[in-house]
Amino acid sequence: MSVQENIRTLDSHGIAGREIARRLGVSRDAVVKYTGQRDYSPQPPAPMARPAGSAMTGFETTVEEWLSEDQRRPRKQRHTAKRVFDRLVAERGFTGSYSPVQRFVKKWNDLHRQAGEGFTELVWPAGTAQVDFGQAEAIIGGLRQVLHIFVVTFPFSNMRFVQAYRGETAECVCHGLRTVFDHIGAAPRHLVFDNATGIGRRVGTKVVETKLFGAFKLHYRSESRYCNPYSGNEKGNVENAVGFLRRNLMVPEPEAATLQGLNEVLMTRCLALAEATHYRKGLPISELFAQDVAASLALPGVGFDPVRYESRTADKKGNLLIDGNTYAAGSSFHSRTLTVGLRHDVIEILDEQSTPVRSFPRAFGRQTETIFGPAALLPLLVTKPGAWSHSQLRPLVPGPVRDWLDKATATNRRRLLSAVDAASGSAGFDAAITAADMLIQRGDTPEIAALGMLARRLAGGTSPAVENVDLSVYDIFTADAFTTVNTLTGEIA
Structure with a gap:
């Protein structure tokens, strides 16, 4: 049993205070205190006052004015405790630390909260x-x-x-x-x-x-x-x-x-x-x-195609400005009004008949360089083969093709670029330029017919196997098969 309970028990039996103090070994003041207390009901904790004076003394009115003015400001442009501290130091010569300012601002905000502030639990239905x-x-x-x-x-x-x-x-x-x-x-x-x-x-x-x-x-x-x-x-x-x-x-x-x-x-x-x-x-x-x-809705019979179509006019180079970035449609589309289809990952360019003519991966953020597809540059280079040396296409082709074009005459350069352009239309640029690379490395002349056929095979996944073929089996045709006997003279021919 606690000392307080023992004191109260002995007091209830009529024992004098001096005797209670002697028996329990406590002071008479303690006996008087606990026997005289009438209400032992629990009490809320009292706030603990901080010892000594606060560094905020003399600054309370200033801070309260600032915080009161905040009530009319947007929520994200109100004073924080750190901002109050910075202003006190800069504008009022405050020499105290940040802690008393933080405590003062927190106490003021707690006392001035609106009745409707706070959160409520929300119930969300299915669906x-x-x-x-x-x-x-x-x-x-x-x-x-x-x-x-x-x-x-x-x-x-x-x-x-x-x-x-x-x-x-x-x-x-x-x-x-x-x-x-x-x-x-x-x-x-x-x-x-x-x-x-x-x-x-x-x-x-x-x-x-x-x-x-x-x-x-x-x-x-x-x-x-x-x-x-x-x-x-x-x-x-x-x-x-x-x-x-x-x-x-x-x-x-x-x-x-x-x-x-x-x-x-x-x-x-x-x-x-x-x-x-x-x-x-x-x-x-x-x-x-x-x-x-x-609880949700049934889907319609067809999925939604999330594409946004806009109209754009190409500049004199055939470039289009889309979301702040420049895309190269091709020189043949210069000054023409085209339709642009914007998807989450692709930019699609359509001509005046709504036929797709170019497609690019969509760029997000500002790009410093023009975004282009290699195939879009080929028609202009066929017309102006002299521009090859400084073309954006030159760094993108394999070394053997680049070296061949660098050394070729204007006529031969035009022929190869024309062949690649023609093959790109049916097989794609990557297959066309790979076909040109294979022909050049084999020592063949990259003509339109041969390059186009090889590019289509590459695009279809049926590229010819590269292997050494033994032609010695055909030697029989130059020896036994073509050996004949002259029936008149008996000589071997």
């Missing part, structure tokens, strides 16, 4: 998906790259999907959503975004969506909703999933030959997560996700 982007590094084709990871989560089941892209455009969003929709065989009824990144722009409280994303929603009959960009808790499931997937699927950095290969790996790893148990509901995620799919 609802949340969408967001994050960033992570991966190694693609041996090169380390910063990728934009597109995350789609289903908060009812906590199922998560991720795909990687090189940008955050509407084409990337629509392609990523279609990939998930096709994989699960259904389209969520509601899509929740925190802002209009990639699929539109926010003007005040109104979001203006792009035509492409509007067409995407019409195609799948899904609805979109945009939460407050400053309130991540409104779509906290996907916010947490971005970090979770980055830590668990992309540490260490995944490696793949292509971005498509990486996305296939990521999708497989996401499916493995479905075998886990829901952190709160105690059921397998795969079982709960089946309810998400059942």
Whole structure:
């Protein structure tokens, strides 16, 4: 029993205070204190006052004015404790440390919070998906790259999907959503975004969506909703999933030959997560996700093609400016108005009859050099073979072909370039230039007919085997087979 309890017990038996002090070996003051106390109900802890004076003495009014003015400012442009400390030192000659300033600002903010501040737990019905982007590094084709990871989560089941892209455009969003929709065989009824990144722009409280994303929603009959960009808790499931997937699927950095290969790996790893148990509901995620799919919409009979078409006029060199980067359509298209198809990974150029004429890998970010396809440069070089020495094509061809063209006359150079150009139309530039390289190394003249036939065989995967052929078997035709006897004279001819 505690000393206090012993004192109270002896006092209840009518024993005098002097005797209680003697028996328990405590002071008479302690006996008087505990026998005289009437209320032993628990009390809240009293704040501990810091000893001595605060370094903030004399600065309280200034800081309170600054913090009060913050209430009228945007949330992201208000004073932090560090900013208050810096201003006090620079403007008011404050000589104290950062700690008392931090404590003062925290106490003031705690006392002046609005009643509606804080978070509330949200309930998400089955068939609802949340969408967001994050960033992570991966190694693609041996090169380390910063990728934009597109995350789609289903908060009812906590199922998560991720795909990687090189940008955050509407084409990337629509392609990523279609990939998930096709994989699960259904389209969520509601899509929740925190802002209009990639699929539109926010003007005040109104979001203006792009035509492409509007067409995407019409195609799948899904609805979109945009939460407050400053309130991540409104779509906290996907916010947490971005970090979770980055830590668990992309540490260490995944490696793949292509971005498509990486996305296939990521999708497989996401499916493995479905075998886990829901952190709160105690059921397998795969079982709960089946309810998400059942509450979603059926897919239409055809998948949505996430491409955006725009009109562009080529300059005098046949170049087009697309998203700040220059693409070479070819000199034959100079000053013509063409159609440009923008996909998440490809830029496609179509002529006035909407026939595809060029295709380029899509570049994200500002590129300093013109983006071109080697085949686009061939027609101009056929017309002007003298430009070969300083052409952008010259560093891209194999050494034997480059040396042959460097030494060739203008006529022979034109003939080879014309042959490669003709073969590129049916077999592709890579097969055509490989065919030219093989013919030159064999010592043959790279004529149009021979080069075209070899390029088509290379493109079709039936390239001739390189081997030494034994021709000695044909010697019989120069000896026995052609040996005859003259029947009149009997002489061997």
